Amino acid sequence: MERINVGLIGFGTIGSGVVKLLEDSRGIIRERVGAEIVLKKIADKDTERDRGVEIESGLLTQDVSEIIDDPEIAIVIELVGGVDAARKFILKAIEKGKSVVTANKALLSACGGEIFEKAVKSGVDVGFEASVGGGIPVIKALKEGLVANRINSIYGIINGTANYILSEMTHEGGRFEDILKKAQKKGYAEADPTYDVEGIDTAHKLAIMINIAYGASIKYEDIYTEGINGVTSLDIAFAKEFGYRIKLLAIAKEVNGRIEARVHPTMIPADSMLAAVEGVYNAVHISGSAVGSVILYGKGAGMMPTASAVVADVIDICRNIKKGISGRVSPLSYLQENISSIDLREIEDLEVPYYIRFSAIDKPGVLSKISGVLGNHNISISSVIQKDRKIGEVVPVVIVTHQAKERELLAALNDIDKMDVILEKTKYLRIEEKLGSDS
Amino acid sequence: MERINVGLIGFGTIGSGVVKLLEDSRGIIRERVGAEIVLKKIADKDTERDRGVEIESGLLTQDVSEIIDDPEIAIVIELVGGVDAARKFILKAIEKGKSVVTANKALLSACGGEIFEKAVKSGVDVGFEASVGGGIPVIKALKEGLVANRINSIYGIINGTANYILSEMTHEGGRFEDILKKAQKKGYAEADPTYDVEGIDTAHKLAIMINIAYGASIKYEDIYTEGINGVTSLDIAFAKEFGYRIKLLAIAKEVNGRIEARVHPTMIPADSMLAAVEGVYNAVHISGSAVGSVILYGKGAGMMPTASAVVADVIDICRNIKKGISGRVSPLSYLQENISSIDLREIEDLEVPYYIRFSAIDKPGVLSKISGVLGNHNISISSVIQKDRKIGEVVPVVIVTHQAKERELLAALNDIDKMDVILEKTKYLRIEEKLGSDS
DSSP states (O other): OEEEEEEEEOOSHHHHHHHHHHHHTHHHHHHHHSEEEEEEEEEOSOSSSOOSSOOOTTOEESOTHHHHTOTTEEEEEEOOOSSHHHHHHHHHHHHTTOEEEEOOHHHHHHHHHHHHHHHHHHTOOEEOGGGSSTTSOHHHIIIIITTTSOEEEEEEEOOHHHHHHHHHHHHTOOOHHHHHHHHHHHTSSOSSOHHHHTSHHHHHHHHHHHHHHHTBOOOGGGSEEOOSTTOOHHHHHHHHHTTEEEEEEEEEEEETTEEEEEEEEEEEETTSTGGGOOTTEEEEEEEETTTEEEEEEEEOSSHHHHHHHHHHHHHHHHHHHHHTOOOSSOTTSSOGGGOBOOOBOOGGGOEEOEEEEEEEEOOTTHHHHHHHHHHHTTOOEEEEEEOSOOTTSEEEEEEEESSEEHHHHHHHHHHHTTSTTBOSOOEEEEEOSOOSSOO | OEEEEEEEEOOSHHHHHHHHHHHHTHHHHHHHHSEEEEEEEEEOSOSSSOOSSOOOTTOEESOTHHHHTOTTEEEEEEOOOSSHHHHHHHHHHHHTTOEEEEOOHHHHHHHHHHHHHHHHHHTOOEEOGGGSSTTSOHHHIIIIITTTSOEEEEEEEOOHHHHHHHHHHHHTOOOHHHHHHHHHHHTSSOSSOHHHHTTHHHHHHHHHHHHHHHTBOOOGGGSEEOOSTTOOHHHHHHHHHTTEEEEEEEEEEEETTEEEEEEEEEEEETTSTGGGOOTTEEEEEEEETTTEEEEEEEEOSSHHHHHHHHHHHHHHHHHHHHHTOOOSSOTTSSOGGGOBOOOBOOGGGOEEOEEEEEEEEOOTTHHHHHHHHHHHTTOOEEEEEEOSOOTTSEEEEEEEESSEEHHHHHHHHHHHTTSTTBOSOOEEEEEOSOOSSOO
């Protein structure tokens, strides 16, 4: 039986999962692929720590070059994370004619273009299923399963930490800060949760999906990104009252031939499938020109789900190696020469319904003033909630609008926030009434 | 640009969708695959009918051999349906060295083994993504995306007609027969709905998924199959009361090293993701050893969703042709020599909670008698509902049991149905409390 040697760089949680899964699935891989995948070397700075998985002595090294310079190693799995070192390792491995598997969304959304181009030139493959949605085969769906479709839209819940926090705020109640602490205790949020709660991790993943869907070369900085750190329990409660749930969504849409890309807390109908995605689960709702709506759901993170995606990529590449080929499917499922830079739509051009929460002094005529300004900016009101009447005190006035232009909304709020009766900066959230083409 | 010739056998609804999609996605295919897929010939008995898609004159023939014998045609798409003719066409095409794409689940679940073996020997590929779940890339997920996993269980809502009828019964109310008629009027059910309502179509698709998941060669007749024609609005109502929904499920599970395979109306928790799959939508819940629960959701039928899967397969094969290879992934994702026949678990060995509805004369002591017999057969009761007390008349007595053995249940019901106070054959439905490993 053919033996294919693999080297692993990065022996952290996911790395340990990969080592375990390569061992566990040895039999399955033999039966399904007809090959023996041999983990020949693991490189990690820390060669002492016990990861709870057994490895042969001599397998672990601190020296990455023992992997990259080993001509017998055909596939390098990069799981160090971060951008600079990972980029260097991957580019070197590609130079040496090795295929690469990575889960590194930060890297790919920053310099995927460089890596993919080099891989195609060197005649090697790059697998990155694990970079979006953990074990959910969403990259493969975009690159292969839905290949005959133009992608009309993508809506993703692709950050488990943010979704866990919003789910807890919705069902258990509580403030963002407290639930974040709980999430950190449970291991659902990292000590530094910035990437997760500020939407950056979600933007990384969205950039990757957009580049596949549209043969593009955008970077995550190009994407309008807003996190969940501003979502209050008041907004969560009002969302429920209007029949919505608040989710941190990654959104990509083709609108009049241009691509809209944004990450922000979004109100979606409470009875939509995505609203039912709770806790650390992920889901991606893809609308294709032929297929209509497809939703892929599962665990978007964690040791074994992520390892499942990494090893699937390794097996994919092994199947190529067994046939003596590479580049059967281009990294982004578009031939490299057809990758083009695209201009994303400005967020000010967005046109959706909005949820707006004013902190206003409760006195007669306030609502009339607010709605007057909105009207001047062509924003029409769908419904209003003003509870807890306390004449002379500050109360939340909540308005849901019909479809409106973000540019107009911002201008209106600028005017409104100057009013004497408005005591805090007005808060707004975007609403998506329809997810996908037909749901 | 490389041109790859394709022949289509069967110009019905799906065939027309494929013709349309090949035309619509010409640009995408060029950009993604770097090839021109040319539809060289279409064979259909009916060369007159207008399908609403434009084709060049001379493209349509009644003579299948114009496709099968044309050495320039590399891929044959079989969409005639049925078993005998389709089998003949496919085997001949394979003999002639052509790869094949089919949506024919009846055929594959009856003689997939023969077709796959021949394809491997002849060095061609067989694509059948469209045979299960329409446009949802579930076959690719099982064969590739989740390849590193042992499959613990599969739960599928994979017949849109049956799901539409059950959804309507649940939300709109009404009798099975009336809603079936409505479904037929809307085009959601065929004139002869046997395959759909009796669960046969679901069993076809389950057989295909099992053969991929376990490298097996079972046929659909091996699967215990029960349709939805016996589901009454009374059962639908009681299900709701107990916090369940009734769905026609395809179930495969590994239990103590053996595979359990069954198709039947099933009560599942109302708050599970599968319970939210309404109307003609399909969903497949796969539990893998590493990945945990993954759910794939979308349109399981219809012209364009099915065409999306067919053309994805065609493109997959084109990507192989461009690289000069075939058989990169075996038809069932197991090497042909590792396909083994498996003995499915007997339905009598099943152990699940049951919903049991007795038609009993309402008189004191009836419940005690019934529960006595159940107790004698080691069946313990979780809850009981007996409504509409009408002494001396027939009332439904509904019992939900704890986990019980089907063999014991059948023996108990056999005893109970002999009682004087029981006026109709007792009805039971199986309950699945937990779908997947972790949901």
